[in-house]
Amino acid sequence: MSDSIAPAVSIIIISYNTRDLTLRCLKTLRDVMGNLSHEIWLVDNDSADDTLERVRAEYPEVLIIDNKENQGFGRANNQAMERARGRYFLLLNSDAFPFEGAVQKMFEFMESNPDVSLVGPRVLNGDGSLQRSINEFYSPLNQILDYSGWKRLAEKLRGKPNDALKGEFWLGGMCLFLRRDVWEKIGGFDPDFFFYGEDCDWQKRMRTQKMKIAYLDESHVTHLQGGSGAAKRLRTTLWYYTMLDLFIWKHYGFAGGALYRAAVAMWCARKLAFFHARAVLGKPNDFAVKMHGFLLRHTLSTSKKMQRAIPK
Template sequence: MQTRPVVSVIIVSYNTREMTLDCLRALYADLAGLDSEVWVVDNASTDGSPAAIRAAFPAVHLLENSRNVGFGIANNQAMARAGGEFFLLLNTDAFPKPGAVGSLVAYLRAHPDTAIAGPRLLNADGSLQISCFPFPSPSRAWLENLWISTALPNHPVVGDYRRWPHDRERQVDTVIGACMLVRRTAYEQVGGFDENFFMYTEEIEWQRRLRDRNWQIAFTPTAQVTHLGGASGATEAARINRHFFDSLDYYEWKHHGLAGLISLRLAMTIGCFLRSILWTLVLVAVPRRRPLARSKARLQAWLTVRQATHWRLDLRGRAQC
């Protein structure tokens, strides 16, 4: 009788060949002794990723898409096929430290009411990376875009998740999707990612649905993962922001209705406008910061116009990466 693996690791790859290989090396070093399987879903990479993965890691279950279907659909494809008791969703730029996966498994086994456990994320230099956040809402958008949360860092709605030192276990609203361990039975109850999302916010919406079904989301610092994140220029930043705001619009519309969406967009428009003014002042007053300030001012001005004028909930139809 075939036994179910403890963990099915799922990695979505898109033109990150060398990083994906590095991720797999770190992963397999951590998985030693743990009954597991590894799935990689490649979203039509053009950098030779599939061939390189096959050559270096023949045991990997590799799914190849003919186009970039996005983060959520790709993960859903693998979760529908994977056999693990738990799913570890792992970004290609996330590198588990020794014992990380085992610590996450131990946490979920000790807390049967918890659907997702997230690790302590570290930057490349070893510093803490904030990885837990409250659910988005219109009121929170106003607090953040008018800098009220900055002026009141201990505000219970916004400040708490950013101020605590991430040195103890606790229940949270959301953990970011760079690395999360998911209980299969929770997935079977609520389903996978909403496939109307292409990228960004889909893991937040998923955790919202889990919380609505009385599942808990948790952070545990005993598991540590280095997460590099992405660096981008002005053109790339504009594309990323477009996808992010499209997804945030859909989240607000889905969970807070039209009134919530309108409130969010008004808060975001005002916030982007204020930031464009701030960066313009930096551009004029601080010569050594001019290259950065010019780029930031242009981006925030573009976002101001985009937030005020773009009102289509056009998610699956938007341009591919």
């Protein structure tokens, strides 16, 4: 492709010690992209495996950003979006695999719907079942309900994973297809969100700017989940909960943040009492004690950015 001709789509993949998944993702893209003009950016977050060596040997057309330290998901995507030339960006997890025609369908949808800024596909688990990819925005109220157990009960009674489509929703970041002008108008992901929550925050900012987000059920992607984070369970769990703290403070201010932290503190204290009682009975759970203990300590602190306390 000539350097003077911009591709229709810039595909951006982040890798972090996910060699086999990344290679499978690239193989899938080679098989399913057809004639849709595209470029592929791979941002590697200082993987300890031989991801880059294999990609350079087997997929020389892929454009690589080789980070010398883990920049996190959002910042790494920003690095590629800053360099990408496509009219559209496809942000794709290394453990996400589009079906034949899936990217083409999202492209055609966006071409036919100029009022839409971002679209996401139907996401499936590895066994073909529907994976939740449509979510209600985090808020102090729905998180308090979640910690109390009422929200999970309501979701169980409601049943369908994607019922959030009926209200104002955000789409999981495993596969997002968006116009270049989203980046140009509001910028990329907030780098304060190291891992988890950056997709929700970004789409909250899009909604604030009256940008339209859509869901395309006709386009299918398989997502295996947990490719980059599964090996560090405690760390990734803490990232998730502290992301919620950061999101609530950012979008709901002092009142929302204080209310949220009070709910978390009560939840953690209750859980710690429960797990300590189990330990006395000879059924210890060190993971749960460490996680809830960390969250309780930092919830009671004055820091609004608890993620910075978690080693990367």
